[in-house]
Amino acid sequence: MTAQTDTTGSVTAVYKVSGMSCGHCEGAVSGEISQIPGVDSVTAVASTGEVTVVSAAPLDEEAVRAAVDEAGFELTGRA
DSSP states (O other), X not given: OOOEEEETTEXXXXXXXXXXXXXXXXXXXXXXXXXXXXXXXXXXXXXXXXXXXEESSOOOHHHHHHHHHHTTOEEEEEO
């Protein structure tokens, strides 16, 4: 159930987040996750509840969960 792809020098993981409903929600989630060390890019899509994170190395899921929680949403797992 893990959608994680290793490419040269980066890891892409897709997480499921509940509660996002608009662009502001996407920005809040993206902003918090982007502060995790090693994160290169974050793309949140409210309509699907998916957040795609590209990082230099695999991220600690608890760090991602804490960032999503800080934004006011809930990490429900990986896509």
